[in-house]
Amino acid sequence: MGxxxxxxxxxxxxxxxxxKMIMDSSIHQPTLEPDAFGFTxxxxxxxxxxxEKISYLCYNxxxxxxxxxxxxxxxxxxxxxxxxxTMLPLPKEKIAPKFASNSIIQVFAKTLAIDSCVxxxxxxxxxxxxxxxxxxxxxxxxxxxxxxxxxxxxxRIMAALLSKVNTGLIKGKLDTELEKTVNELNxxxxxxxxAVVSSLSGxxxxxxxxxxxxxxxxxxxxxxxxxxxxxxxxxxxxxIGPCSILNQIDVQQDQEFCWVFHKVAQILGASIxxxxxxxxxxxxxxxxEALQAFDAEQHQKAKKEKILARIKQYTAWTRFKQVCFPEExxxxxxxxxxxxxxxxxxxxxxxxxxxxxxxxxxxxxxxQLDLPSVIQAIASKKPATDVFFKEEYLxxxxxxxxxxxxSASMQVKGEYARALLICVAEAAKELLMDPxxxxxxxxxxxxYILKDSSEAYNRQVRARIGGLKFEGLSFLxxxxxxxxxxxxxxxxxxxVLVVISDGYPYGYANIHPALASTVNRLQKQGVIVIGIGVExxxxxxxxxxxxxxxTQKDLIKRFAKIYTEASAALLET
Numbered sequence: 001m002g003x004x005x006x007x008x009x010x011x012x013x014x015x016x017x018x019x020k021m022i023m024d025s026s027i028h029q030p031t032l033e034p035d036a037f038g039f040t041x042x043x044x045x046x047x048x049x050x051x052e053k054i055s056y057l058c059y060n061x062x063x064x065x066x067x068x069x070x071x072x073x074x075x076x077x078x079x080x081x082x083x084x085x086t087m088l089p090l091p092k093e094k095i096a097p098k099f100a101s102n103s104i105i106q107v108f109a110k111t112l113a114i115d116s117c118v119x120x121x122x123x124x125x126x127x128x129x130x131x132x133x134x135x136x137x138x139x140x141x142x143x144x145x146x147x148x149x150x151x152x153x154x155x156r157i158m159a160a161l162l163s164k165v166n167t168g169l170i171k172g173k174l175d176t177e178l179e180k181t182v183n184e185l186n187x188x189x190x191x192x193x194x195a196v197v198s199s200l201s202g203x204x205x206x207x208x209x210x211x212x213x214x215x216x217x218x219x220x221x222x223x224x225x226x227x228x229x230x231x232x233x234x235x236x237x238x239x240i241g242p243c244s245i246l247n248q249i250d251v252q253q254d255q256e257f258c259w260v261f262h263k264v265a266q267i268l269g270a271s272i273x274x275x276x277x278x279x280x281x282x283x284x285x286x287x288x289e290a291l292q293a294f295d296a297e298q299h300q301k302a303k304k305e306k307i308l309a310r311i312k313q314y315t316a317w318t319r320f321k322q323v324c325f326p327e328e329x330x331x332x333x334x335x336x337x338x339x340x341x342x343x344x345x346x347x348x349x350x351x352x353x354x355x356x357x358x359x360x361x362x363x364x365x366x367x368q369l370d371l372p373s374v375i376q377a378i379a380s381k382k383p384a385t386d387v388f389f390k391e392e393y394l395x396x397x398x399x400x401x402x403x404x405x406x407s408a409s410m411q412v413k414g415e416y417a418r419a420l421l422i423c424v425a426e427a428a429k430e431l432l433m434d435p436x437x438x439x440x441x442x443x444x445x446x447x448y449i450l451k452d453s454s455e456a457y458n459r460q461v462r463a464r465i466g467g468l469k470f471e472g473l474s475f476l477x478x479x480x481x482x483x484x485x486x487x488x489x490x491x492x493x494x495x496v497l498v499v500i501s502d503g504y505p506y507g508y509a510n511i512h513p514a515l516a517s518t519v520n521r522l523q524k525q526g527v528i529v530i531g532i533g534v535e536x537x538x539x540x541x542x543x544x545x546x547x548x549x550x551t552q553k554d555l556i557k558r559f560a561k562i563y564t565e566a567s568a569a570l571l572e573t
Contacts (some may be wrong), residue, residue, distance in 0.1 A: 191210075399495045420465075
């Protein structure tokens, strides 16, 4: 269980189609954005600078058990906060506003209001989970610069209000006027929070109206302190813009920190006794889960490096810019899978019928007599012609490799192309049964490993399919060559290479002759190469065995027919 699996386990939003969660190593703070289906959350990954220290968000920790446990609390806080957004009974534009169309002060005001609603929801529905939120808020307060060290007036009052709302404290000293404004706005936000608590408890309240009123009040009260240059936020909450209100110092879990933590817990509405041992506040299994997430990440990283090293030996003479694993996006896989509507099951049935047809050889009129069959025919006193030994058409071992085109030209096919890949992959999973007998790759001007033969067709593989982006050039000959070389090293009697593309290789001179040469070489080595054209007849000019797929029905009928004919032809040679 890596961090993305851990995130799904602790997510409050259980609808995988509504919510997309992605681990992104390029960001330092989580993001929350609306999309066509619901919401997309991106979570930053941990960063290990050396053997002794590891960082997450903007915090540094020792790279030991205690440091991993503390990062686990931060990670849970981020996931809880962001997934709670998606649970709120408010319109999408309030849950995750599009900041590009708003000014800095509007962004800040809306974020404060929606975060107050998030805290209210957690207080009512998941008060047992508030310890992680309190821990993250306390870390923020300890790392926050004192007010007197924040030079810009607008940033100073926004930082003070942010701190007051989330921790109940203001760090440093504020002018009397500023402090009065902060306290008044904090009271306004607490009123909104109380109304949400009341509404979630079953009482009727006009939450949307109060939400808009609160946002407008914050904007009106803060505008005189402009101009506004940045939008402060808590590191574990959604990124709303640049922020420079935090120190570079490392936060120690000392007596002062514990005092701040209990103060924050009180503000959030958590029932945590100040007399209890600090580390005993969290259940032991929470610590173990965090440690398991770290260990799983390390194991997955080592396994990926091993797979990459093995595949790279086949790509040395290709033009690929990179050999890598794609980003993982399980939700996009699920969204695309809804388009196939059971086609993978029908394709599987069709392929099984095809194999059974090859296996059965009815009505042999000549050959060596099968004595048990002869005796049975005589005893039954019925005429029979199938009393001769049958030829074995069905091979006992076979291997598949599926190659999927993810170049920019495939983008016009939309998610339909991804759905076809899922259909073929899931049929292969059931048909071949042994996960070691098939592999799955993607390509553009990079080569993507989706499923190595050493991997099962698990959630991680499905997430890689969902994470594919349609971009770049189409080095089709290179992809066929790599996947084909992997197949030729195998000892199975039947080896099949399935290429799913729009049939437009592009990227370098003489690319079509290169593809023809590669396909001919593989066929001479006994590899069956089948081209599946996604809404195109173009594959017929590139592959002798091909099928144009315009509908799911085409895939089920044409692919199974070609596979049957090609297998029978190979077995007769």
